[in-house]
Amino acid sequence: MPSAVSSSQGAVAALRLGRLAAMGTVAALILIAGVWGSWGTAQHVMLTKGREQGTIAVTRCGVDTCSGPFTPLSAGARARGNVVIEKTAAVKKGQTYTVIVKPGTDDVVRSGPAGVLYAWVPLGGALLLASVVVAGGLRLTRAAWVLAGAGVALLTAAFATM
Structure with missing residues (x-):
């Protein structure tokens, strides 16, 4: 017991x-x-193969997003009159950033080491x-x-x- x-x-x-x-x-x-x-x-x-890469020149910023024209840097990328990037402390009107376009959208994300870390x-x-x-x-x-x-x-x- x-x-x-x-x-x-x-x-x-x-x-x-x-x-x-x-x-x-x-x-x-x-x-x-x-x-x-x-x-x-x-x-x-991180998986950039086949994605459109280029730069965005930020011309307008709202509350949550900024936008501007997209200039392609990679083969197969097309120029766009207006793409949208998330507004953060590091995105400022008048600056140019290297970006990658999210497939099927006009949304972009920062590329390079800053983009990966962010x-x-x-x-x-x-x-x-x-x-x-x-x-x-x-x-x-x-x-x-x-x-x-x-x-x-x-x-x-x-x-x-x-």
């Missing part, structure tokens, strides 16, 4: 396992969401958030510091290149 001590140890072990499973799942979901949020833009910037900013935020879950929920402080360091490095590099 099991004693009260051995059954309470079993309950503590089950709770610990449940906490690890729950927090591990939360951390994994946060990281998956970060990759998912980044991939929508990153795929256009595309992965949601992952940088997810790494920071997941580090808190890993440190507090999983009690893996070294892994949490690695995640946080990677997130800070990614966000800092994106900020510096923009």
Whole structure:
């Protein structure tokens, strides 16, 4: 017959396992969401073969977007009178940026190192958030510091290149 001590140890072990499973799942979901949020833009910037590449001369800016004429740089790209780019702190009226056209649209995204790093900013935020879950929920402080360091490095590099 099991004693009260051995059954309470079993309950503590089950709770610990449940906490690890729950927090591990939360951390994994946060990281998956970060990759998912980044991939929508990153795929256009990183997989450039066959995509229209060129420059945008920003002539107008609204609340969320800026626009201007597109000048092609790659073979097969066509000039457009007006394309739209997301308005960020790094996009200013009167400036010219190298961009890639999203297929089937008149929307463009920044290209080059600045575009790649900016595309992965949601992952940088997810790494920071997941580090808190890993440190507090999983009690893996070294892994949490690695995640946080990677997130800070990614966000800092994106900020510096923009």
